[in-house]
């Protein structure tokens with residue numbers, strides 16, 4: 001049984017945190033559409049800005065819930081990258097706990113028990129994202145409420161495991177919340193994620209091509225144009241393997257078929273104007289679900305379409 005904040009959604013989706021793209025406007029639109037919105041804490045360029053963003057989201061969602069008491073308004077999540085180079089992590093986590101952010105999504109290192117206990121104290125949840133079983137086991141041992149399985153084909157720093165293999169292996173050892181991500185961009189895929197044993201789908205790329213996303217028009221149009229075969233998996237840009245749109249690599253004057261190896265470059269979340277930002281600004285991250293992105297729509301239109309597709313899939317399967 002899912003905790004109540006994840007049980008009462010328009011569709012079982014967490015829209016994934018997107019570096020440099022998910023800002024409060026996108027998050028509030030996602031929650032308003034009845035799904036879980038999210039953003040990475042590092043998108044707020046200063047720790048004080050993070051506090052302002054969370055305050056703003058809390059206020060806007062409270063107003064929505066008051067004005068439309070019968071509408072489904074989803075909760076939101078803040079993503080924390082727990083890595084030695086993210087020197088803000090401790091302060092950002094404290095801000096999230098003080099302001100009672102409903103869901104924390106942790107990445108890279110599993111969260112400490114004290115963090116999980118502090119979030120549980122106000123009724124929040126901690127989900128941790130992983131790309132393999134070894135990391136999943138570490139997060140389970142740490143006591144997280146849920147695992148986000150980032151499978152092959154996902155946008156950003158994707159894994160390489162088939163979702164079929166990954167969900168089955170995790171479900172053998174974990175009966176908590178399982179969220180599946182990677183190239184999920186249609187209602188049929190969301191239904192399939194549930195059929196595999198996941199509780200919710202993690203959807204990123206589909207929302208980059210939304211009107212509310214903080215991405216250039218050219219980026220959004222490139223997603224509409226691209227197919228799965230245009231997604232290049234490389235560690236050349238950040239030192240960690242990720243999926244990027246071929247057209248943006250070409251536009252940067254590089255040959256997508258002859259990219260240099262990362263040469264041991266280390267991922268770094270401290271630099272505000274360094275490789276990280278540049279990689280995500282000029283070289284566009286996206287998952288293999290791009291072939292199902294045919295338009296740039298508003299979040300509410302996207303969610304309405306996903307709902308129709310999801311219901312259609314369910315009817316076909318269950319009659």
Ligand SMILES: Cc1cc2nc3c(=O)[nH]c(=O)nc-3n(C[C@H](O)[C@H](O)[C@H](O)COP(=O)(O)O)c2cc1C
Nearest residue numbers: 016018019040154155156182183203204205285287
């Ligand atoms: C442009 C871009 C930026 C991303 N930034 C983050 C991030 O800051 N933190 C994070 O945990 N995941 C990040 N991700 C990964 C997503 O959270 C998620 O795993 C992925 O979008 C799911 O696959 P999909 O894009 O195929 O739907 C990013 C993905 C993309 C495409």
